[in-house]
Amino acid sequence: MSPGTTAQRSTAVIGLQWGDEGKGKIVDLLAEQHDVVVRYNGGANAGHSVVVDGERFSLHLLPSGILRPGVHSVIANGVVIDPDQLLSELDSLRSRGIEPGPLAVSDRAHVVMPYHKAEDAVRETVLSEGGGGASLGTTGRGIGPAYAEKVQRGSAVRVGDLLRPEVLGRRIRTAIELKRPLFEAFAAHVSGEAWDVDTVVRQARSWGEQLAPHVADTRRLLQDAVASDRRVLFEGANATLLDIDHGTFPFVTSSSPSVHGIGTGTGLPPSAIESVIGISKAYQTRVGAGPMPTELRDATGDAIRERGREYGTTTGRPRRCGWLDLVALRYAAEINSVDTIALMLLDVLAGFDELKLCTSYRIDGVTTDVFVPDTSALEEARPVYTTLEGFSQDVTSSRLADDLPANALAYVSFVSDYVGVPISIVSVGPDRDQTIALGGEALR
Ligand code: GDP
Numbered sequence: 001m002s003p004g005t006t007a008q009r010s011t012a013v014i015g016l017q018w019g020d021e022g023k024g025k026i027v028d029l030l031a032e033q034h035d036v037v038v039r040y041n042g043g044a045n046a047g048h049s050v051v052v053d054g055e056r057f058s059l060h061l062l063p064s065g066i067l068r069p070g071v072h073s074v075i076a077n078g079v080v081i082d083p084d085q086l087l088s089e090l091d092s093l094r095s096r097g098i099e100p101g102p103l104a105v106s107d108r109a110h111v112v113m114p115y116h117k118a119e120d121a122v123r124e125t126v127l128s129e130g131g132g133g134a135s136l137g138t139t140g141r142g143i144g145p146a147y148a149e150k151v152q153r154g155s156a157v158r159v160g161d162l163l164r165p166e167v168l169g170r171r172i173r174t175a176i177e178l179k180r181p182l183f184e185a186f187a188a189h190v191s192g193e194a195w196d197v198d199t200v201v202r203q204a205r206s207w208g209e210q211l212a213p214h215v216a217d218t219r220r221l222l223q224d225a226v227a228s229d230r231r232v233l234f235e236g237a238n239a240t241l242l243d244i245d246h247g248t249f250p251f252v253t254s255s256s257p258s259v260h261g262i263g264t265g266t267g268l269p270p271s272a273i274e275s276v277i278g279i280s281k282a283y284q285t286r287v288g289a290g291p292m293p294t295e296l297r298d299a300t301g302d303a304i305r306e307r308g309r310e311y312g313t314t315t316g317r318p319r320r321c322g323w324l325d326l327v328a329l330r331y332a333a334e335i336n337s338v339d340t341i342a343l344m345l346l347d348v349l350a351g352f353d354e355l356k357l358c359t360s361y362r363i364d365g366v367t368t369d370v371f372v373p374d375t376s377a378l379e380e381a382r383p384v385y386t387t388l389e390g391f392s393q394d395v396t397s398s399r400l401a402d403d404l405p406a407n408a409l410a411y412v413s414f415v416s417d418y419v420g421v422p423i424s425i426v427s428v429g430p431d432r433d434q435t436i437a438l439g440g441e442a443l444r
């Protein structure tokens, strides 16, 4: 396929909702036209599915270009890396007969340690019990504690430190000493191994030995790639509404999944990003806690969940489902200055008599179409819908815009007009070929 305006350029693929928009599928598709695919944020909280000829791959840390021969994969400094997870993903690909291409891992990326995962679990327990059920619903992958350790500095372990035994032992000992009171207080929730200094140091040294061939100065590598006109594809993990600064705080992740994370997460200047493609489902989902104005806790929400197989790639949790929230989508498109949108999972909407689109909110008696990422206001927000006629035809075999029923096209046009951004791709199934390229301006 030729994905419209994004061909032949360095491109950022960014989730515009609360995650799981189908970024993995689009990165895999676009990787064919890029030389390097880079993860710049998040960690193994991401779960990106790529389906090739009916075979499904779930990637958490490896960039989704890894399935394309010849593409270089980079895990840049902004990512927090759980080495066990990374090594097991590499092994799993090999056991399925796929030899991963070149992989570079930043020496400056931070390491998710066993005590970060333990701390994640303890914090969720405390927030849930002590905070009146206010846990965040994290993925339990240690993401928040690992980024906190990074910001606190002195006790953090970076990938480069895994190769420096003296530094490594000191950092791990310090981190565990600082966390000891917490772990002692919640010993029932935490495995002793997670905060036993000798065990963790041994494990970390072994990670260093295994990762050593991949460790690199990825900023330099990427800078050279850009300077020599190699095309770089930036793979956002998590999504804009989960952004630590611009998302629905505190129900967010601990990194910057939006386009703004690319600069700090790679060290490249903004000029390295030539095109931004925003990824959105044709409806709304969220996994974990936090406001979601269009959530449907009824048979329609259940029908979307079942048809879309809306269960988490990372945790298996059922995703909360609802109608597409255009107020939030326009905000996310604006934050990222997206050039085009890929509208995913349109096939899931086939069979509903009518399709609703949230075009404004009523908050405290006031109607607004401006999204403010303020959790208290969003919890009060009542969606105001525009209703369009549904389409009954199965669209999973559609390959051209002309194959789509008129009502499906009208739905896509409505979204594009509201957000003010062309829709360049419509996805009608998980497989690579279940993709309709609309060629940039086609629907506007
Ligand atoms: P990501 O985190 O943004 O990469 O998305 P996930 O992989 O977590 O979730 C998206 C899910 O939707 C995966 O199971 C994909 O295989 C699937 N998917 C992607 N595009 C489509 C589509 O157009 N239609 C359907 N039915 N499924 C899709």
Ligand code: IMO
Binding pocket: 015, 018, 019, 020, 021, 045, 046, 047, 048, 136, 137, 138, 139, 140, 141, 142, 143, 144, 236, 237, 238, 239, 242, 251, 252, 253, 254, 287, 288, 289, 313
């Ligand atoms: P991908 O890349 C969906 C959500 C979690 C939780 C919150 C904080 O697959 O789209 P964390 O473990 O990051 O501290 O959890 O963020 N979350 C995601 N939800 N898709 C993701 O990634 C997510 N990454 C984090 O469910 O609500």
Ligand code: MG
Binding pocket: 019, 020, 021, 046, 047, 048, 049, 313, 314
């Ligand atoms: Mg996902």
